Amino acid sequence: MKVIKNIILIIQISLILNEKLNGVYNIKSIKTGNRLNLKKGKFSFYSTKYPEFQSFRIIPLNSDKYIIESVLYKKELGINETGNLDLFDRNGAHYWNLIELNDKEYLIQYANTTKFMISYSLQFSNTLIEIPNININDINNIDISLKFTFFKLYEEFQTKPEHIKYIESEPIDVVIKYIDLTDKNLKREGIKQITKDEDHEELRYCVRSILKNIPWVRKIFILMPNEKVSFFKPIEEINNTFVYVKDKDLLGFDTANIYVFHFFLWNMAKFNLSENFILMDDDYFIGKPINKSQFFYYDEEQKKVVPL
DSSP states (O other): OHHHHHHHHHHHHHHHHHHOSSSEEEEEETTTOBBBEETTTTEEEESSOHHOOOHHGEEOOOOSSEEEETTTTOOEEEHHHHBBEEOOOOOOOOOOOEEEEESSSSEEEETTSSSOOOSSSSGGTEEEEEEOOOOOOOGGGOOOOGEEEEEEOOOOOOOOOOOHHHHHHHHEEEEEEOTTOOOOOOOOTOOOOOSSSSOOOOHHHHHHHHHOOTTOOEEEEEEEEESOOOOOOOOGSOTTEEEEEHHHHHEEEEOOOOOHHHHHHGGGHHHHHHHHEEEEETHHHHHHHSOOTTEEEEEEETTEEEEE
């Protein structure tokens, strides 16, 4: 019975740790105060103003082993044949023991060996060093250079299988704020004109990327002061995916202030805009297929689909 209780306790601790580490992190050395960083494929411990180079996911492999994965490169942090840290394509061989000392401090041990990640100084920061005879029960005597903290950048939501049907059935629209300065009929007397250095018809490619990579979008609303987009077909010749909304019809007055439009987006409901929608500028492009669950999730408390 005592053995069973111990097993249950270990499982509970592992589950708590797994839930706690859900998100994207910086890994920070307690000793140096610097963060584990990636630059041009090289690892080091130092501060940087580019957080995307020092972002890691902690992925549970089983009850006590974890994969540390670079968010930017989507590769595992592992140890190569020379004993240095390196990046590897996912193969299940590079995983770690995360030993929780308290709410803030962890030891990071390479699961295949007794080596620990360590940060004495910059010149040794890429090397794993074997530290024998660590007594986990005596936290105060553990070398501070072995201790790390996980600084959370943001949470990551994982869609539950039972929620997929709600997300997939949720109507999602796109709103694009645009102005076509080539329209000769555009008159905005007394209103400061919006100017562009160049216009390479970005809207054309923005719309193409939407239709190709997020085809689950119900409608594309183009909000603009114009009657039309010069390089698009007339609205009556386009399928019902597209809706043009004039600035004045939304606001009731004329302005060139983008913040005013953002404030009045609630009024787009009268044009049958979906409750959940994606707001874009004309120079935004969707470069690869994206699922609805990467934008929205099902909130069990509200019992509705909401933005991430």
